Amino acid sequence: xxxxxxxFTLVEWKTGVLAPRAAAAVxxxxxxxxxxxxxxxxIEQHRTIFETRGSEHLTDLRERLAAETVPEVTRTGWxxxxxxxxxxxxxxxxAAITLVVVFQSEEPVQQxxxxxxxxxxxxxxxxxxxxxxRQFHVREGALLKENDALRFVVxxxxxxxxSVFSMAQSGVVSPFYPESAPxxxxxxMRLERAGRHELPGSVILDAAEGNEYFIILYSPExxxxxxxxxxxxxxxxxxxxxxxxxxxxxxxxxFGVMKVKKVP
Amino acid sequence: MPDxxxxxxxxxRTVEELHRRFSGAIFDLSVRMLADRSQAxxxxxxxxxNAFRSLDSFxxxxxxxxxxxxxxxxxxxxxxxxxxxLQLDDRADRTAAATRDPVGKIHAxxxxxxxxxxxxxxxxxxxxxxxxxxxxxxxxxxxxxxSRRAVVKRLTALRKRLxxxxxxxxxxx
Numbered sequence: 001x002x003x004x005x006x007x008f009t010l011v012e013w014k015t016g017v018l019a020p021r022a023a024a025a026v027x028x029x030x031x032x033x034x035x036x037x038x039x040x041x042x043i044e045q046h047r048t049i050f051e052t053r054g055s056e057h058l059t060d061l062r063e064r065l066a067a068e069t070v071p072e073v074t075r076t077g078w079x080x081x082x083x084x085x086x087x088x089x090x091x092x093x094x095a096a097i098t099l100v101v102v103f104q105s106e107e108p109v110q111q112x113x114x115x116x117x118x119x120x121x122x123x124x125x126x127x128x129x130x131x132x133x134r135q136f137h138v139r140e141g142a143l144l145k146e147n148d149a150l151r152f153v154v155x156x157x158x159x160x161x162x163s164v165f166s167m168a169q170s171g172v173v174s175p176f177y178p179e180s181a182p183x184x185x186x187x188x189m190r191l192e193r194a195g196r197h198e199l200p201g202s203v204i205l206d207a208a209e210g211n212e213y214f215i216i217l218y219s220p221e222x223x224x225x226x227x228x229x230x231x232x233x234x235x236x237x238x239x240x241x242x243x244x245x246x247x248x249x250x251x252x253x254x255f256g257v258m259k260v261k262k263v264p
Numbered sequence: 265m266p267d268x269x270x271x272x273x274x275x276x277r278t279v280e281e282l283h284r285r286f287s288g289a290i291f292d293l294s295v296r297m298l299a300d301r302s303q304a305x306x307x308x309x310x311x312x313x314n315a316f317r318s319l320d321s322f323x324x325x326x327x328x329x330x331x332x333x334x335x336x337x338x339x340x341x342x343x344x345x346x347x348x349x350l351q352l353d354d355r356a357d358r359t360a361a362a363t364r365d366p367v368g369k370i371h372a373x374x375x376x377x378x379x380x381x382x383x384x385x386x387x388x389x390x391x392x393x394x395x396x397x398x399x400x401x402x403x404x405x406x407x408x409x410x411s412r413r414a415v416v417k418r419l420t421a422l423r424k425r426l427x428x429x430x431x432x433x434x435x436x437x
Binding site: 006007008009010011012014015016017039042043046047048049050051053057058060061062064065068069070071151153192193196197198200 | 271272275276279280283284285286287288289291292293295301305308309312313316317318320323326327328329333397398399400401402403405406409412
């Protein structure tokens with residue numbers, strides 16, 4: 001079958017790191033592909049072989065680690081080593097995004113707790129914030145501060161094109177991904193494959209206070225970011241969602257909007 | 265576990281959790297690269313020790329598997345360079361991937377081994393990540409933090425070279 005996932009993707013599925021949609025796509029594929037099922041069986045066989053001496057391996061690992069010291073590194077921002085990525089229970093999904101009343105919602109990252117937001121169309125995303133040495137998932141209405149560092153993780157069910165930007169309460173629009181101003185280069189970011197994408201780098205929040213809206217747009221086809229930004233600027237914060245909905249219908253865009261509040 | 269201070273303890277706990285969850289997957293990769301169960305087990309352990317050392321390079325909120333694969337690939341390549349030759353004994357072949365073409369599989373290993381010797385470190389990682397780990401161009405680019413275009417360029421050159429080597433190999437039978 002020409003649409004078989006790669007062996008690496010099968011391993012990702014087997015170890016449970018795929019986003020729910022991507023995992024469901026793999027499961028559906030496996031139902032009809034003997035070759036991929038054979039690969040899965042081999043991956044499982046190898047795991048079983050290794051785990052027949054599981055306790056010995058763990059003891060051996062601990063002995064090896066006991067000889068290690070913590071390396072000296074400059075721990076600034078994301079260089080400080082983070083906790084293990086959590087798996088998660090999905091947030092309740094909204095088919096269309098509505099702006100909600102601000103509430104305290106800094107959810108500490110916990111094991112087995114990924115905050116993945118499903119939005120209209122074939123897109124889901126999560127935002128992870130880091131403040132000093134604390135990390136937390138950003139949810140609708142979160143209170144954020146200057147110098148909070150945000151990471152974006154986007155999951156799509158096909159290759160395509162992505163744009164992530166914000167609108168401040170003042171109406172100022174700031175591009176995140178791609179970082180370049182649309183006037184200079186209107187092209188969106190290319191996603192080469194379906195699945196989970198950890199967008200590179202972090203977005204460091206500025207000092208401007210008030211409501212801020214993070215907007216994520218995805219399409220299987222290229223689109224013009226300048227048109228999107230102009231329409232959003234013209235709408236302003238009060239009509240932002242309607243403007244995005246109109247754009248998404250015109251251009252086969254999937255979108256997500258998250259409102260947060262910047263506080264001192 | 266001994267108390268070596270909170271930072272060490274936290275690191276060790278994280279690595280143990282990574283080991284619990286992903287050691288089977290890393291063993292799968294290692295045994296396919298090394299074709300030797302014992303060496304593959306050792307490669308798994310060394311991978312997680314290296315993960316402990318380089319935990320600062322792991323970015324929070326990301327999938328750890330590409331990062332672990334990168335470490336494991338480098339560990340296995342180091343072992344291959346030291347060992348110099350893949351061992352093609354029957355036990356390794358039974359452990360390694362099933363094949364509908366055992367003769368083709370032996371040819372493939374010899375050819376890959378020869379190509380590994382010809383390449384720089386990045387080329388080796390790209391070669392084994394694609395042909396042994398089964399990663400596509402985008403996944404390799406993401407793992408290495410390079411552009412997809414760079415991966416495509418390398419793989420195109422590798423495919424041409426592989427084609428020549430296969431012709432030489434089958435011509436020797």
